[in-house]
Amino acid sequence: MSKPLLYSCWMSSCAWRVRIALHLKQIDFNVKTISILKTGEPGDQYSEEFEKINPMKYIPALEIHGHTLIESLSIINYLEEAYPKRRLLPKDIFQRTKARAISDVICSGIQPLQNLKVQKFSRPDGNLNFEWASFWISQGFSSLENILKESTGDYCVGNEITMADCCLVPQVANARRYKIEVSSYPTIARIDKALQDHEAFRKAHPSQQPDFPKEVPASFASQFK
């Protein structure tokens, strides 16, 4: 069998979630880097070539066992079912539901409102909108902090790393990018810190990706400082 192929980009928090899940499950995979900026080139997520892979024109996408999977949480759910060994959902049904709910809070309630396309559409000049992004992330983090206070142990849900943690760490990085003081959310900050040194999270980090630039663009300065 050929290795799974992940369409990924160092800048994308959605692809990052899937990279963490793949590394946690110790699945060996190849990466095809795709730009999430509109470049007009074939390697751009808005290109005709990529639209055939994902009609939503978003990364990530995962080619695996002859199928192309889209949507980060759907991909992680697939990995969880197909590779059950290192599980990303707790055994208890209510803990499992909590892990899914936290993942949905991030993937439906926070990230979509701050993604590049929406930021750019929110401004007449079509540029990044830091104010817009930080408003939605701050609102979401205030709620998420209260949710996590109830569910956390070492990580988002109890003491096991779950799919919720795969979603949290990239979202915290986005918060830093948009200059949010993450320490204002002590539970979020603590969980994020606890995961930084985990091998799977280190391997999945943007700085470890083949398309990570030698010089970080200015708009990412606060994320990587």
Added chain:
Amino acid sequence: MSKPLLYSCWMSSCAWRVRIALHLKQIDFNVKTISILKTGEPGDQYSEEFEKINPMKYIPALEIHGHTLIESLSIINYLEEAYPKRRLLPKDIFQRTKARAISDVICSGIQPLQNLKVQKFSRPDGNLNFEWASFWISQGFSSLENILKESTGDYCVGNEITMADCCLVPQVANARRYKIEVSSYPTIARIDKALQDHEAFRKAHPSQQPDFPKEVPASFASQFK
């Protein structure tokens, strides 16, 4: 055991998804109606009382077996595991992943961008923004139509009703509300039509909810015409 209690509102497409799933699974439940508009009253999703139920200040929430569940897809996943009898995910793992991906496209890629809070934030005067909502739904539907063309049989994924159908029908209603010509997306329109007469979908319809008003507000005219 007491009946499950759904926090719901006739206006909310997210609560509608869960109502469909509950009816498909023939689970008897009670409804507590909550306003999704900012009313300043205790029955408002932004109230302090409701924030204790869901810190995200969104409906739906489901009280069941002594637990309070949030996030529509997480609730539907719970129902799928706890009440497996009338299944909402196909048996085949790739079909199941497809049903999840279509649900995520709607619940992360379309609905969050057109919800009331985001629409109102997008305008200096804080009013509804039909242009904003219809832009994001149209963009999403163009992609979704292409995804569904590949996966559909009678419904979103093959010939079984899945969680993707629970998400599709309320999103099509939102499209009509924001004056999108749904017939421009023939696969979406056909699936939506095929589900209208299904008993579970009829029972879950906004018009069958206890808080449905005698006179439909003007901003909903195109949805209910």
